Every structure is written in C-alpha cells, then in structure tokens.
Amino acid sequence: MKVSVYRYNPETDNEPYMQEFEIEPRQGMMLRDALLAVQDQDESFTFRHSCGEGVCGSDGVNVNGSNKLACITPMSELKEPVEVRPFPGRPVIRDLVVDMSQFYAQYKQVDPWLIRKEPMPEQEILQSPEDRDKLDGLYECIMCGCCSTSCPSFWWNPDKFLGPQALLSACRFLADSRDQAKEERLDNLEGPYKLFRCHTIMNCVESCPKNLNPTKAIGHIKAIMLKDAI
Amino acid sequence: MSRRASGLKAWFLQRASAIYLILFFLYMLLHFIADAPADHAAWQSWVAQPLVGFGLLLFFASLLLHAWVGIRDVVIDYVHPTAIRVSVLTAIGFVLIGCALWVLQVIILAHVA
Numbered sequence: 207m208k209v210s211v212y213r214y215n216p217e218t219d220n221e222p223y224m225q226e227f228e229i230e231p232r233q234g235m236m237l238r239d240a241l242l243a244v245q246d247q248d249e250s251f252t253f254r255h256s257c258g259e260g261v262c263g264s265d266g267v268n269v270n271g272s273n274k275l276a277c278i279t280p281m282s283e284l285k286e287p288v289e290v291r292p293f294p295g296r297p298v299i300r301d302l303v304v305d306m307s308q309f310y311a312q313y314k315q316v317d318p319w320l321i322r323k324e325p326m327p328e329q330e331i332l333q334s335p336e337d338r339d340k341l342d343g344l345y346e347c348i349m350c351g352c353c354s355t356s357c358p359s360f361w362w363n364p365d366k367f368l369g370p371q372a373l374l375s376a377c378r379f380l381a382d383s384r385d386q387a388k389e390e391r392l393d394n395l396e397g398p399y400k401l402f403r404c405h406t407i408m409n410c411v412e413s414c415p416k417n418l419n420p421t422k423a424i425g426h427i428k429a430i431m432l433k434d435a436i
Numbered sequence: 437m438s439r440r441a442s443g444l445k446a447w448f449l450q451r452a453s454a455i456y457l458i459l460f461f462l463y464m465l466l467h468f469i470a471d472a473p474a475d476h477a478a479w480q481s482w483v484a485q486p487l488v489g490f491g492l493l494l495f496f497a498s499l500l501l502h503a504w505v506g507i508r509d510v511v512i513d514y515v516h517p518t519a520i521r522v523s524v525l526t527a528i529g530f531v532l533i534g535c536a537l538w539v540l541q542v543i544i545l546a547h548v549a
Contacts, residue, residue: 363514395443400513402443405509431444 208287237276253302263350273352275415293355316376321387337383344378353410359403367403370410370420377423474543483546
C-alpha cells in the first residue's frame with residue numbers, strides 16, 4: 207500500500223516535499239499504524255502520537271485533504287495513494303508536527319474554567335440531571351485541533367477569530383448551570399471577529415473525530431447573545 | 437459602547453433583512469406572474485400605490501443593509517492591509533448610499549407623477 211507523507215526539516219530542507227513509502231497493510235490497520243510503519247523505514251520521519259485510541263488528541267493530521275485523528279482512521283477507509291500532510295494553516299515545525307500555540311492561545315481567551323461570584327460552598331456545587339445534560343456534546347472535546355485547522359475563517363484570521371474549538375468551549379461554560387460569568391463571557395465574544403467570523407461553513411462538524419458539532423454550539427452562543435441583548 | 441465594529445447587531449440585521457427580502461421577493465414574483473405591468477405608466481401607477489411604495493422602500497433598505505453586512509464580511513475575511521480595507525469599505529459605503537438615494541428619487545418621482 208502506497209503512503210505519501212509530507213516531509214520538511216527546516217534545518218536541512220529548503221522547502222517541503224512529499225515522500226512515498228510502500229507499507230504492508232494489515233487487518234484493522236489504522237493510519238497511525240501506517241505512520242509507525244513509515245517511521246520503521248525512515249526513523250527521521252516525525253509525527254505526534256500518544257494514546258492510540260482517540261483520547262489524547264495528539265495525532266491529528268490532514269489525510270487526503272481532510273483533517274482526521276490518525277489513530278482512529280482505518281486504512282481501509284482511505285483511497286490510495288494515501289497522502290498525509292500536517293494540519294493546514296499552521297506553521298510546520300517538522301514533517302507532520304505543527305505549532306499549535308495560537309490554537310491554545312485562542313482556547314485560553316474564553317476562560318475555559320468555571321467562574322463563581324458567590325463564595326464557594328463547603329460541598330460540591332450540585333447540578334440537576336437536566337442541567338448536566340446541557341453539557342453533553344460540549345464537554346467531550348479532546349482539543350485535537352482537527353476542527354479549527356480545517357476552518358477557512360480560522361485560516362484567514364487565526365489571530366482574531368477564536369475558531370470552532372474555543373467557541374465550543376465557550377459554549378460549554380455558558381451552558382453550565384454552575385457558572386456565574388455569563389455577561390463577561392458574552393461581552394468577551396462581541397465584535398465582528400471572535401465569534402462572528404463563523405460563516406457556518408461546517409468543516410468543523412465534518413472533521414470532528416468525536417462527532418461534536420461546533421457550528422451548533424456557535425449558533426447556540428448567538429442565540430444566548432441575542433436573548434441577552436433584547 | 438465598544439470601539440469595535442458590530443458583531444451581534446450586524447449578524448442580526450443580516451438575518452432579519454434576509455427574511456423581509458424573501459417575503460417581498462415572493463410578493464413581487466407573484467405580482468409579476470399574475471399581473472405584470474404592461475408599460476411604463478402601469479409600472480408608475482403600481483409603484484405609486486402607498487403600500488407598494490413603502491414596501492419597495494423597505495425592500496431596498498433591507499437589500500442595501502444586507503449587502504453592506506455581507507460585503508463587509510468578505511472584506512474583513514480577505515482584505516487585510518488596513519489602508520486598502522478602509523478604502524474598499526469606504527468606496528462600497530458610498531456606492532450603497534448612492535444606490536439608496538437613487539431608489540428614493542425613483543420612488544418619490546413615481547409618487548409625485
């Protein structure tokens with residue numbers, strides 16, 4: 207099976223190039239296994255991976271034009287020749303390894319933690335099962351970056367548009383009955399950039415390996431904003 | 437008041453104007469299928485009806501607002517150097533205001549005639 211991978215080592219290469227490898231397919235082989243097989247042939251080939259089961263979110267790559275998590279993408283689903291590139295729009299550090307600092311900076315901007323104004327109670331803050339259900343589809347994000355780096359609005363304005371991942375997280379805390387900073391969170395998202403660069407292109411929904419729906423979350427934030435404004 | 441350009445307001449105006457545009461467009465379509473004006477005089481008397489004239493003014497106001505938000509979005513996405521962005525937005529603003537005044541003139545003249 208032919209696998210073509212993106213190679214770039216800034217210390218030795220003037221520009222990036224694609225390199226083809228022939229690997230032995232196996233039953234149930236995932237893309238991560240294929241990349242490991244490539245690494246067996248050329249140990250200078252570099253990519254991030256860790257848990258190998260879609261939990262850590264380390265091995266997001268662009269394969270045949272779509273962002274996917276390598277460890278849960280079966281090779282049998284991919285058309286040959288399989289082309290593996292780093293996430294689009296991110297600075298390449300080496301081969302498939304990209305610099306995600308901007309992505310994390312945008313995440314930090316939404317204050318992704320519970321904010322309480324009342325004094326903290328002695329015990330845990332209770333939440334009804336109904337209120338807990340509101341977090342479903344929001345809290346499961348593993349921050350692999352597949353969504354934000356597939357979003358054209360994030361490509362054009364990565365410094366100003368928060369991107370689907372950070373906005374999904376913003377929605378997760380707006381939806382939390384225990385959070386008490388709704389006004390501040392909404393104020394923080396106002397303006398034409400942070401939230402409103404989303405044009406519901408929905409690449410984020412297409413690419414999310416956890417089947418989450420950031421576009422829906424963004425729509426939900428807009429609805430909360432509107433309700434709060436009038 | 438924020439020093440930033442509007443986010444929520446622009447987004448809401450775009451949606452609200454879209455709804456009116458669809459409704460009035462459907463009305464116009466049905467009107468032109470059922471009872472198309474035969475000549476210029478018929479056009480004029482159609483526009484001169486108070487409700488139609490008012491509806492048309494709202495239609496063009498919505499259309500221009502809708503266009504402004506949409507074009508502004510495209511410019512914010514793709515035109516990054518400040519000088520070019522400000523010039524393009526200003527030029528488009530002038531064109532849209534010109535269109536608005538022209539529409540106003542046409543409809544007022546139809547009512548006067």
